[in-house]
Amino acid sequence: MSEVLKQGATLQESHVEGEHNGHHNGHSFWKKWHKAESFISKYIFSMDHKVIAKQFLLTGMFWGVVGGLLSLIFRLQLAFPDTPLPFLETLLGKWAEGGVLDPNFYNSLITIHGTVLVFFVLTGGLSGTFANLLVPLQVGARDMASPFLNMLSYWTFFLASVVMFVSLFLPWGPAASGWTAYPPLSALKDLPNMGIGMDLWLVSIVLFIISALFGGLNYVTTILNMRTKGMTMARLPLPVWGMFIASVLGLLSFPVLLAAGVLLLADRHLGTSFYLSEIFFNGQALPNYGGSPILYQHLFWFLGHPEVYIIIIPAMGLVSEVISVNSRKPIFGYTAMVISMASIMFLSFLVWAHHMFVSGMNPFLGSVFMYMTLAIAIPSAVKVFNWIFTIWKGNLRLTPAMVFALGFVATFIIGGLGGIFLGNAVNDIHLHDTYFVVGHFHVVMGVSALLAMFAAIYHWFPKMFGRMMNNTLGYVHFLFTIIPALLVFVPMHHMGMAGVPRRYYSFQSFDYLAQWQDLNVFITIAAIIGFSGQLIFFFNFFYSIFRGKKPVSNNPWKATTLEWTTEEMAPGHGNWKGPVPTVYRWAYEYSPPYLKDTDYVPQHIPPEEVKKEPVKIS
């Protein structure tokens, strides 16, 4: 015992000494890091969650442009299958000799387009950006629980990006398996465009999964453990709830995709047969025996379906916040919003096989998955109902962010209704792998998640860069986004009903599909207009970073949440110069009847100050 005491005493001494020297105390690392702060530590290998958020955003935007451009190339092919387009040869070289797109490269284009938009733009770019930006700021923390892991999360994502980008320029072509990478196609190395490109695709996805796990660990821990005083879970703003639920979902489902990827890599390189059995290739029977490609589908969709909720639940949270702030009304049914997000998360684990209705599964099993799938309509409808009732008789301020958020609600309804058709096993047998599916998921999780992302960018831009984006350009951007998007994807529903199959390079050899040629031209033109509309956004974004108007106050949208209480508009590392504010109420105290001069009470204003006189906005 005495030894222990002695030990303790020595510790005490060394502790004091340590304080003196600036070593050995808990946060000496930070001090050192801060002293050494140079351009590199501040903007490149930064551990500041806000800088990491911007890094995620810029990387996501980069991939948005790449993914969009790829889709334009294959849309041109679908619209003008017979006409050589010489500029394609200039652009793509051997993949479009004489201006005619190579069919294998067409497969690569749709694969990379799907992969980068689902993973890099709508997962990394959307929740990577806004979870990083908002979680610490809205819960009242100085940074993430582990800023280092957070930095690692971005750089793994960056590495995944680099690997994917390199694969685009391989002479053997990038992966061409579709974004789902179904075996046996994806397991056979010798098929065209399925060599190193496919391997790099898998490596990139593995890196991306690791990045998403690192991020998710941090978001969940920060939300559970680092909330400021008074910030109970029931007072959290909905974006934080969205990030929390989506992160839990990611932590539980991404590892299963990792397992699927490991087995696929083994099949490709170690000679195993997890997904292969009785394959004839080039007239020869392969030795692989005993595996099952359906196994991959199960493992893949166990992530693949939750993945769409990993994308859309944060989007829902962000939109709820934007709608409530700009309707000047509390979000309708806060608890119902949280419960519905949580039940969507829970149900999303039980619906994966609705992607596999035509894989020969037992019809009884199919009907179980069908009921589970249709059950998701209930929480989704609750959310839509709540958004509409938040707007109802609200004092609407149609800022660009609000307009995009309303666009999200609209497209979510339109796309969601298509889901009810697809969720029925009987309908799905007809609609499976048709353009109906393409139209459905593009509207419900592509366009609507993108609209939510834009809403969030317009709304939180001042917080990120300390300046405002231009409103007029914002409205023009909105019109050039939502109208072309609907013109592109709504007709696809009709094509799918008529049986037009997806992923086809050309419909020239099928008479019954000839009638859709004009519509394909129409869709392609709409897609080009929609893509060009995004240039307005890019101009607005980069121009506003440097030349945008300064916000009139530190709380330009008159919101209640903590991120608007920082002393600086774009806060430095540590977020608050003074102490972290204490929270006294929930995040949606808009237009309560007891207020006279103003219509909202921020979360950090103590109740006694509210009673004495209504909060003044500087």
Added chain:
Amino acid sequence: MSTNGIQQPVVPPSRKYQTYKLMLILGIVSIIMFFAGLTSAYIVQRGTKQWLSYDLPLIFWINTIIILLSSLTLHFGYRAFKIGHYSLAGGLVWLTFALGTLFLAGQWIGWLQLTSQGIILQGTVSESFFYIISGAHAVHVLGGLGALLWLALAIRKRKVTLREPLPYQLVAIYWHFVDILWLYLFVFFIITL
């Protein structure tokens, strides 16, 4: 840019343990899902034609005992650590590290024995699964060994002491986890093969 806020640590010392423990446990949950994915794939495939059943060589039983022992040594190390016997604690961490290395070597020998019996990675799915799953476990053990090595050196330099016990606690949680994970996988293989 403001610098004031950062004068305070990001995670307050009082919440450090629960914060990082929570993060580690969430990570462990992810790893569990990874192995759940693999083992459920195994169960699904088990019903198919050409499923080869075989006995695991004795060495895997020995390995199981070794890795269980290593958890014990790490635990006793922690008890010594808690009463300030740093040199004994450090020694037991080294012993744990040695047992972990022995486990990996034993796994390697086990794989070689299986291969010599004709049960190979490129064989039927039941054979491949054993190599992939136990291999994936070995990768996680390797990570644990790295952590143990770091911990043993840190205790020797007295960087990890009673004032800063967090690294020991975290390494211990992870190491016990890979131990229990192996126990699960081993029992799983014994029952299903």
